[in-house]
Amino acid sequence: MKLLAVGIGLALLVGVGFWVLVGGTQPVDQRAPSASIPDVQVVKPVRRDVTATLRLPANVSAWNQTTLYAKVSGYLKSVAVDKGDFVRSGQVLAVIDDPELEERYQQTQSEYAIKKVTYERLANVWKENPDVIAKQDVDVAEASYLGAKHALEQVATMLDYTKVRAPYGGVVTARFVDPGALIQAATNSATQAVPLFTIMDISTLRLYVNVPQEDASFVKRGTPATIELKDTGKTIEAAVTRSTMSLDPGTRTLLVEIDVPNPRHVLAPGMFAEVTLTLRKHQNALVIPPTSLISENSSRAVFVVDQDVARKVPVKTGIDDGVWVEITEGLSGNEDVVVVGKSRLADGKPAKASPYNLPAGKSSSQKY
Numbered sequence: 001m002k003l004l005a006v007g008i009g010l011a012l013l014v015g016v017g018f019w020v021l022v023g024g025t026q027p028v029d030q031r032a033p034s035a036s037i038p039d040v041q042v043v044k045p046v047r048r049d050v051t052a053t054l055r056l057p058a059n060v061s062a063w064n065q066t067t068l069y070a071k072v073s074g075y076l077k078s079v080a081v082d083k084g085d086f087v088r089s090g091q092v093l094a095v096i097d098d099p100e101l102e103e104r105y106q107q108t109q110s111e112y113a114i115k116k117v118t119y120e121r122l123a124n125v126w127k128e129n130p131d132v133i134a135k136q137d138v139d140v141a142e143a144s145y146l147g148a149k150h151a152l153e154q155v156a157t158m159l160d161y162t163k164v165r166a167p168y169g170g171v172v173t174a175r176f177v178d179p180g181a182l183i184q185a186a187t188n189s190a191t192q193a194v195p196l197f198t199i200m201d202i203s204t205l206r207l208y209v210n211v212p213q214e215d216a217s218f219v220k221r222g223t224p225a226t227i228e229l230k231d232t233g234k235t236i237e238a239a240v241t242r243s244t245m246s247l248d249p250g251t252r253t254l255l256v257e258i259d260v261p262n263p264r265h266v267l268a269p270g271m272f273a274e275v276t277l278t279l280r281k282h283q284n285a286l287v288i289p290p291t292s293l294i295s296e297n298s299s300r301a302v303f304v305v306d307q308d309v310a311r312k313v314p315v316k317t318g319i320d321d322g323v324w325v326e327i328t329e330g331l332s333g334n335e336d337v338v339v340v341g342k343s344r345l346a347d348g349k350p351a352k353a354s355p356y357n358l359p360a361g362k363s364s365s366q367k368y
Contacts, residue, residue: 040341041356060271062200069186071161074098112148119145174198210253218279287324303338305353312347
């Protein structure tokens with residue numbers, strides 16, 4: 001019985017070994033499942049208007065801004081305006097008391113009167129009796145009279161400078177002195193004299209925008225601009241008025257100005273604003289979602305599914321507004337362009353396509 005049991009055990013062991021040997025020699029591919037075809041989502045290119053915009057910060061400045069200095073020295077006799085007052089052109093803002101200039105004017109006026117009378121008398125005598133007085137004496141008297149006249153006009157002009165007047169209509173934004181202060185004349189641009197007032201014309205304002213070099217060629221006079229005021233939440237439609245036509249070598253930017261009428265004084269100099277410039281606008285352009293693009297070095301391409309086969313198609317792009325990207329070359333508009341699942345595709349390999357539901361989006365603008 002023991003020998004029989006041992007024999008049966010050996011037979012079972014040999015059978016199991018033979019089964020393992022035969023099963024292990026089968027090819028791996030026969031036992032492995034076949035590779036699955038990737039599922040992708042596709043859309044067809046559409047035609048619509050696309051716009052390239054650029055959003056930049058802007059500085060709001062007055063149309064004119066002037067800091068007033070005194071032309072003559074003296075004590076500030078009176079001040080007629082203060083900060084925030086609106087003034088008209090030629091309005092007297094302050095009066096300076098200069099007694100020395102007053103005396104000089106009186107003296108010059110007296111000299112002028114004497115020389116005028118002397119000239120007129122000699123001229124009358126010479127006309128009535130030329131033999132009594134020489135013509136040369138009359139000419140000398142006339143020259144002396146005209147010199148005194150010009151001297152009087154000069155002193156009168158200086159005396160008028162004791163009244164500080166507004167050079168144009170605007171608002172007083174700064175006042176630096178009070179009555180009784182000793183005022184020094186501002187004789188040159190490097191003067192140490194104390195200023196009197198600052199006046200700004202805010203009926204029209206200038207907005208200064210610095211456009212980067214890569215976008216400078218698209219910005220010209222008349223380029224549409226939308227001005228957004230963060231504090232008030234208001235927007236103003238305007239256009240580029242002028243530019244420097246040259247780039248700043250230090251910043252490589254183009255200085256652009258936008259003139260904005262401000263009759264109700266809604267804007268104020270010094271405000272911060274953001275300006276959106278419309279650089280380009282293409283109508284009826286062929287567009288696809290930006291996520292469809294594949295970037296390879298400096299070139300771009302998309303995958304399309306044609307009869308359940310993926311094909312890689314090189315394309316050239318135009319405007320990209322963040323929701324749509326313009327295709328200028330490479331697509332006709334009838335292709336099924338892959339949006340989701342590009343990473344699992346290879347050119348010429350099978351692919352299973354299904355429609356892609358494009359979510360709603362908002363156009364973006366390039367911002368610096």
